[in-house]
Amino acid sequence: MxxxxxxxxxxxxxxxxxxxxxxxxxxxxxxxxxxxxxxxxxxxxxxxxxxxxxxxxxxxxxxxxxxxxxxxxxxxxxxxxxxxxxxxxxxxxxxxxxxxxxxxxxxxxxxxxxxxxxxxxxxxxxxxxxxxxxxxxxxxxxxxVDSEHSAIFQSMNGEHHGDIAKIILTASGGSFRDKSRDELKDVTVEQALKHPNWSMGAKITIDSATLFNKGLEVMEAKWLFDVDYDDIDVLIHPESIIHSMVEYQDTSVIAQLGTPDMRLPIQYALTYPYRQPLIGGKRLSLADIGSLHFYRPDFKRYHALELAYEAGRMGGSMPCVLNGANEQANALFLERKIHFLDIERLVEEAMRAHQFIAYPTLEQLLEIDQWARHFVLKRVGED
Missing domain, CATH: 3.40.50.720 (NAD(P)-binding Rossmann-like Domain)
Incomplete structure (x- = not known):
């Protein structure tokens, strides 16, 4: 037990x-x-x-x-x-x-x-x-437990870490994947919360719409799997059937597939290294789905993802700034105090204003997180 x-x-x-x-x-x-x-x-x-x-x-x-x-x-x-x-x-x-x-x-x-x-x-x-x-x-x-990182973890089972060529994180594209940046200017909270594939909490659903969530997952993958940012790619995959992939030196690509159901990665983390039946889980039928689609994210369209790569490559205190500023801006959007595109604007402003620390201690991270949140609040007149 x-x-x-x-x-x-x-x-x-x-x-x-x-x-x-x-x-x-x-x-x-x-x-x-x-x-x-x-x-x-x-x-x-x-x-x-x-x-x-x-x-x-x-x-x-x-x-x-x-x-x-x-x-x-x-x-x-x-x-x-x-x-x-x-x-x-x-x-x-x-x-x-x-x-x-x-x-x-x-x-x-x-x-x-x-x-x-x-x-x-x-x-x-x-x-x-x-x-x-x-x-x-x-x-x-x-x-x-994240579906993408669980997929990578499963795709690496039995393989040698040194044989990894690339990690490929898939992203649904969120609630607004078919909208241009011009169309995003006046989107509502209600529209942003209508995720096409996954059942998630409000904060993560908004992060999925901006693609900040995928940026955070890129940074998480760097630490979980000990890979460089140059070796982590993101693909938009609207169907959310392939949850992520690992490409190896010999050009083999191993992926984990399944219907969108967060209970699967939750259960796998609890039962690892064994598997148990997923009670009530829907089995995947590729014949019924017919086709899967993929495309590269445009950093101009998904500027949040570009900011996450930048923060991750800088390392040190910058990911903490990005995360704290995003958490605060996300909350302000949910409270209807800022527009959707203001989220990434405020995060970028916080990153540009921050005094970078290469090797922050835990105490410094706690202070930086609070600084980033207060910076965002001040920018919108809430502090």
């Missing part, structure tokens, strides 16, 4: 993890979980599963839950996330928190010798230079 902490249980990845665990209750047990502000959904999950350790974002919610569920142990804030990520009985921490907030719990879980199933790409984007050495030092497994 593998015992799991799920960070971000009320989000899209978290709720799908619940589904996986319930379908394999003889294999997995969730012993701790965290939620942000969606207390109603958290309570529904609590009533369907016997989980004793629960962390919430706010102290007020913690006090409310303590009064209602005296048999559970409740925690709050960043300290609470770290506490449930480092519980003695936990074997693996599935980190599905969205954004920079997932960094510290990941680091502390690694130090507590917990394996990590990582859906929080920002951990590696911002602090890959700190996380990867920790993983090696403490000898834990770092298992990707």
């Amino acid at each position: 593998k015992k799991i902490t799920v960070l971000g249980v009320t989000g899209s990845i978290g709720t799908q993890t619940i589904d996986v665990v319930k379908n394999h209750s003889d294999e997995f047990e969730i012993v701790a979980m965290s939620a942000g502000r969606n207390i109603q959904l958290l309570e529904e999950i609590m009533q369907s599963m016997n989980v004793k350790h629960i962390c919430v974002q706010n102290k007020e919610d913690k006090e409310y839950l303590e009064g209602k569920y005296p048999d559970c142990q409740f925690y709050d804030g960043q300290d609470g996330l770290i506490a449930i990520a480092t519980l003695t009985e936990v074997d693996i921490v599935l980190n599905a928190i969205v954004g920079f907030a997932g960094l510290l719990p990941t680091m502390e879980a690694i130090k507590a010798h917990k394996d990590i199933a990582l859906a929080n790409k920002e951990t590696l984007v911002v602090a890959g230079h700190l996380i990867i050495p920790l993983v090696k030092e403490y000898g834990v497994a770092l298992l990707p």
